[in-house]
Amino acid sequence: MDWLGRSCLLLGGCVVLGSGVAVLLAADLGSDGYSTLVNGIALQSGLSFWIVNLAVGAAFVALAAARRVRPGIGTVVQIGLVGVTVSVVLGLMSTPGTLPARIGLLAVAFPVLALGIAGYLGSRTGAGPAEGAALAWDPPVPFRWSYSAVQGGGALVGWLLGATIGAGTIAVIVLLGPLVDIAARTLRLDIHQGTAEEPAA
Helix, strand or coil: CCHHHHHHHHHHHHHHHHHHHHHHHHHCCCCCHHHHHHHHHHHHHCCCHHHHHHHHHHHHHHHHHHCCECCCHHHHHHHHHHHHHHHHHHHCCCCCCCHHHHHHHHHHHHHHHHHHHHHHHHCCCCCCHHHHHHHCCCCCCCHHHHHHHHHHHHHHHHHHCCCCCCHHHHHHHHHHHHHHHHHHHHHCCCCCCCECCCCCC
16 A cells, blocks of 8 residues: 555545544443543543543553554644544533433444544554554453553553443443454454564564
């Protein structure tokens, strides 16, 4: 894939991912495990969410780098563009007033999230914090399960620190990793990133 194709895949994937995150948040049935971790640390430390998010993101990226999954331009773009997209899309949405409608939003969020993650990782330009931490253990643990472990561990620690979890949190832990794997296989994308010895593409 040439640089233009990779750039389009990165940008498009991040916009789709941000849209999926916005839909997940609008459903108001629980956030992902990574955000739960950040929220829990913020509650205990008294620091603002964005500062803790930056610190936790840097720690996850460093963990991935220690496991020879290097960051790249995609890491930076993912953090920035996904955040902007979430803000814009959330500004256009509101949480439905009925539980069935919120469950419907939650169901819509997952294929969108999976396509977004598979797309931006498929550009092989670098992974965001949570995905990078999961890919750092693949191999030996396949991404579909290592991602569940990262999200589950984040949710557990965040919950112990006082953050709330919900049905959406559990669904992210159980479903999102396998769905990303299915999306990547369907689109014939390699979501694994370059290592310190191997270029990203």
